[in-house]
Amino acid sequence: EAGVTQFPSHSVIEKGQTVTLRCDPISGHDNLYWYRRVMGKEIKFLLHFVKESKQDESGMPNNRFLAERTGGTYSTLKVQPAELEDSGVYFCASSPSTGAGSYNEQFFGPGTRLTVL
Amino acid sequence: GDSVTQMEGPVTLSEEAFLTINCTYTATGYPSLFWYVQYPGEGLQLLLKATKADDKGSNKGFEATYRKETTSFHLEKGSVQVSDSAVYFCALTPNAGGTSYGKLTFGQGTILTVHP
Numbered sequence: 001e002a003g004v005t006q007f008p009s010h011s012v013i014e015k016g017q018t019v020t021l022r023c024d025p026i027s028g029h030d031n032l033y034w035y036r037r038v039m040g041k042e043i044k045f046l047l048h049f050v051k052e053s054k055q056d057e058s059g060m061p062n063n064r065f066l067a068e069r070t071g072g073t074y075s076t077l078k079v080q081p082a083e084l085e086d087s088g089v090y091f092c093a094s095s096p097s098t099g100a101g102s103y104n105e106q107f108f109g110p111g112t113r114l115t116v117l
Numbered sequence: 118g119d120s121v122t123q124m125e126g127p128v129t130l131s132e133e134a135f136l137t138i139n140c141t142y143t144a145t146g147y148p149s150l151f152w153y154v155q156y157p158g159e160g161l162q163l164l165l166k167a168t169k170a171d172d173k174g175s176n177k178g179f180e181a182t183y184r185k186e187t188t189s190f191h192l193e194k195g196s197v198q199v200s201d202s203a204v205y206f207c208a209l210t211p212n213a214g215g216t217s218y219g220k221l222t223f224g225q226g227t228i229l230t231v232h233p
Contacts, residue, residue, distance in 0.1 A: 106221065
């Protein structure tokens with residue numbers, strides 16, 4: 001079974017440019033999460049999709065970030081325009097539907113390292 | 118809000134040494150607690166978990182016990198190997214009625230390097 005994949009693995013862009021990150025979750029996983037780790041600090045939650053719907057987007061830093069999950073499969077995270085402080089590693093994770101009384105493990109992708117110059 | 122604090126790193130040990138990485142948390146209610154590990158060039162992997170007070174999670178020789186009274190979940194291993202070199206993250210997720218809500222709150226990560 002293929003794991004969570006992310007593309008690209010590394011992106012270097014100039015301040016003010018646009019970048020789109022992609023995440024392909026494990027097939028059949030309804031839950032998809034985006035996280036970010038900035039400069040060796042803690043990994044912070046950005047948002048959570050259940051299928052194509054945004055369940056929780058409380059961690060999105062500002063309106064320069066736009067996440068989509070059309071059709072409930074892969075997801076994209078667009079940063080427009082990018083700023084220096086957006087540099088970091090962006091992780092995607094997926095998990096199957098949560099049943100009552102259970103925890104469903106989140107499976108993480110390898111991350112996309114974004115560098116904004 | 119919820120938060121997780123890990124001991125500052127990096128941690129450097131010789132092979133077969135004893136490892137402790139401290140983790141404390143602040144959360145309402147009774148969260149589930151986790152340790153994730155990130156090996157070089159890979160994504161995060163769940164190492165172990167505990168979902169209620171006094172539970173002990175264990176995997177690959179690593180252990181951590183959910184201590185409600187001290188709000189801690191310290192990671193331990195009796196004899197580390199070179200292959201344990203990685204970044205370790207403590208994390209929590211809120212629970213309600215025994216169901217996890219999935220959103221993870223992480224600590225800042227601890228880099229572990231084990232020398233032969």
